[in-house]
Amino acid sequence: MSNEIKCRVISKGIEEGEAIVTKDSISFLGGVDPDTGIVIDKKHELYDQCITDKILIIPSGKGSTVGSYVIYQMIKNNTAPKAIICQNAEPIIAIGAIISKIPMVDQPDVDIINLIKSDDLVKVNADEGYIQIQ
Template structure:
């Protein structure tokens, strides 16, 4: 299955899909040292974003979230790629400065994807291994 969307951050990333329909705040929601989601109210609490293709609707919270994403990359625990329903500035900046491939506005629902997913931030294509 291949979906197409809008390219936000260039590059190609492949990893196991980690999907949620709940927005994520990186500031206070994700540990920059470990990549673990620490927001106790989030459905993905306790899961790691490290090496995953992280799909969530949009980001929320402080602009410092961009720097948390940068910290994830510096600590080698960043997502392999990000898929958003609708990207907003905090997540876009975080992905760009961290070198995390990112797309949004897919022509289908990311919830349809499963398993290992590849995000091509150069072309906007997202594909799942069949």
């Protein structure tokens, strides 16, 4: 296992799995289908890819506050990501992760967007505030 990358805790929990990484900010309202977990924003780098059961790695979120409830709906539909890592979280995704009990961290002490690649195995420890690339 590699060294720990320190992060700020947003929503507690521990998960590990395959990463899905994007350089594009994501809007859950209108950008992700809560019934399938597929990115439906045609302008998004992850268009037509599924974020279900992945470790979602994004620079930040964007869009309407309703996006928090889209994340919550994804939990109810079993289509949500396992965990979320943001470079810089904003309230929409942070609230969505908290109310959905999805482990989430932000402000890693390295540039994770360029360090971690999609399909890398990643562990998110949002209890102690670190991630590991496995």
